[in-house]
Amino acid sequence: MFIPSILEYRKIKILSEKNQHLSAHNHELQVEMDELTKNNLSFQERLSEYETVIEDLDTFAFTFDLTKNKWSIFPDANSKAARDNIHEGLYLIEKNVHPNDRMHFTKKTSQWLSGQFAAFEYRTLQPNGEVYWKELRPYPIMDSFDEVERISGIIIDISDRKLQEEKLAQMAFYDNLTELPNRLMLKNHLKKVLSRAKRKDHDFAIMFIDLDGFKDVNDTLGHDVGDALLKDVAVRLTSSVREEDLVSRIGGDEFIIVFEETSKEELEVISSRIIQNIGNPYYISEKKAHVTPSIGIALFPEHGDEIDSLVDHADKAMYAAKSNGKSNYQFYSPELMFEHSQRESLIVKFRKIFQK
Structure with missing residues (x-):
C-alpha cells in the first residue's frame, strides 16, 4: 500500500484546492454565461418587438456618424451593417422624395447636417404613382466640444394624419x-x-x-x-x-x-x-x-x-x-x-x- 510522504500530501492538497477553486470559478463562469444567454434572449425579444413596432408604424430609424462618415438605417433589408459615405445613406432616404419637395428636403438635410435641427414634413412618390406624407425627426448627439458627432432620427408615415387634415379643411372651406x-x-x-x-x-x-x-x-x-x-x-x-x-x-x-x-x-x-x-x-x-x-x-x-x-x-x-x-x-x-x-x-x- 502506497503511503504518500508529507511533501506529496501537501502537493495533493494544493492540487485539490486548485481543483475546488477552478470548479468554483467554472461554476461562476457558467452562471455568468447563463445570465448572458438570458440577457441576450431578452434583448433579442425586445429587438424583435422593436422591429414589429417599426414595421407596424411604417417607420424606420437612421443614424449618421459624422466623424467616421458612416451611416446605418433600420430596418434595412439589404444590410444590417453600417456603410461608408453618409451621402449614400441620404440618397437612400431621398430617392423617393416627391420631385416638388426635393429642393425643400435637400435644404433641410443640409441644415441639420451642419448642426441645425428641426423636424419637417415632405411627400414621397412611389413607383406605382402613390403619394405618401412623411415626417423626419432628427436628433443631434454632441461631443465633448459641443460639436455634432452623430445624427440619429426617425422617419414616420403621417399620410393618415394628412388625410384627416384635408378632410377637416374640406369641411371648413x-x-x-x-x-x-x-x-x-x-x-x-x-x-x-x-x-x-x-x-x-x-x-x-x-x-x-x-x-x-x-x-x-x-x-x-x-x-x-x-x-x-x-x-x-x-x-x-x-x-x-x-x-x-x-x-x-x-x-x-x-x-x-x-x-x-x-x-x-x-x-x-x-x-x-x-x-x-x-x-x-x-x-x-x-x-x-x-x-x-x-x-x-x-x-x-x-x-x-x-x-x-x-x-x-x-x-x-x-x-x-x-x-x-x-x-x-x-x-x-x-x-x-x-x-x-x-x-x-x-x-x-x-x-x-x-x-x-
Missing part, C-alpha cells in the same frame, strides 16, 4: 353638397383679391348668380333631384369660366364667381356661356328638370371699392336681371330698377360671415 368653395373660403379669397387689386391697381369682378325655377324643381320633383341638379350646376359653372376664376356656392341656389383682371367684354362672353350651359335641360333619375340663371355683376373699382358694397351691388344687379325677364345678365348701375325681395339680403348674410 368647401360646400358639402357641391364641393365648391363655401362662404368662408369666398370671404378669405375676396380679402386677398381686394388687397392685390389695390396694391397692383388692377380691376376684378364679382358675379352673383341665382337660379330661376329651382324652387319648382324642389316642389315638383323632390329635394333629391334638386340636390343632384345643384351638383350638375356646379360642374357646368366651373366648366364655363376660366381656370383661375373662383366659383363658390354661398347657400341654396346662390353662387358667386370672382374674376381677376378681366374686361367687361370678356365678362359678357362668359355670362352668355353660363346662361346657355345652365339653361340646358337636366336629366336626373329619369326625370327632366329645367332652370335658368339670373346674373348680376359688379366691377372694382367702378361699382365700389370695398367687398360689402361690391357684393351688395352685384346682388342688386341680379335682381334687375330677374326683373328684366330672367335668364340674362346685368351689370350694376345706380339707375337700375329692380324688385325688392322679402328674403334676407345677400349683403346682410355676408356681414354675418365677416363678423365671425
Whole structure:
C-alpha cells in the first residue's frame, strides 16, 4: 500500500484546492454565461418587438456618424451593417422624395447636417404613382466640444394624419353638397383679391348668380333631384369660366364667381356661356328638370371699392336681371330698377360671415 510522504500530501492538497477553486470559478463562469444567454434572449425579444413596432408604424430609424462618415438605417433589408459615405445613406432616404419637395428636403438635410435641427414634413412618390406624407425627426448627439458627432432620427408615415387634415379643411372651406368653395373660403379669397387689386391697381369682378325655377324643381320633383341638379350646376359653372376664376356656392341656389383682371367684354362672353350651359335641360333619375340663371355683376373699382358694397351691388344687379325677364345678365348701375325681395339680403348674410 502506497503511503504518500508529507511533501506529496501537501502537493495533493494544493492540487485539490486548485481543483475546488477552478470548479468554483467554472461554476461562476457558467452562471455568468447563463445570465448572458438570458440577457441576450431578452434583448433579442425586445429587438424583435422593436422591429414589429417599426414595421407596424411604417417607420424606420437612421443614424449618421459624422466623424467616421458612416451611416446605418433600420430596418434595412439589404444590410444590417453600417456603410461608408453618409451621402449614400441620404440618397437612400431621398430617392423617393416627391420631385416638388426635393429642393425643400435637400435644404433641410443640409441644415441639420451642419448642426441645425428641426423636424419637417415632405411627400414621397412611389413607383406605382402613390403619394405618401412623411415626417423626419432628427436628433443631434454632441461631443465633448459641443460639436455634432452623430445624427440619429426617425422617419414616420403621417399620410393618415394628412388625410384627416384635408378632410377637416374640406369641411371648413368647401360646400358639402357641391364641393365648391363655401362662404368662408369666398370671404378669405375676396380679402386677398381686394388687397392685390389695390396694391397692383388692377380691376376684378364679382358675379352673383341665382337660379330661376329651382324652387319648382324642389316642389315638383323632390329635394333629391334638386340636390343632384345643384351638383350638375356646379360642374357646368366651373366648366364655363376660366381656370383661375373662383366659383363658390354661398347657400341654396346662390353662387358667386370672382374674376381677376378681366374686361367687361370678356365678362359678357362668359355670362352668355353660363346662361346657355345652365339653361340646358337636366336629366336626373329619369326625370327632366329645367332652370335658368339670373346674373348680376359688379366691377372694382367702378361699382365700389370695398367687398360689402361690391357684393351688395352685384346682388342688386341680379335682381334687375330677374326683373328684366330672367335668364340674362346685368351689370350694376345706380339707375337700375329692380324688385325688392322679402328674403334676407345677400349683403346682410355676408356681414354675418365677416363678423365671425
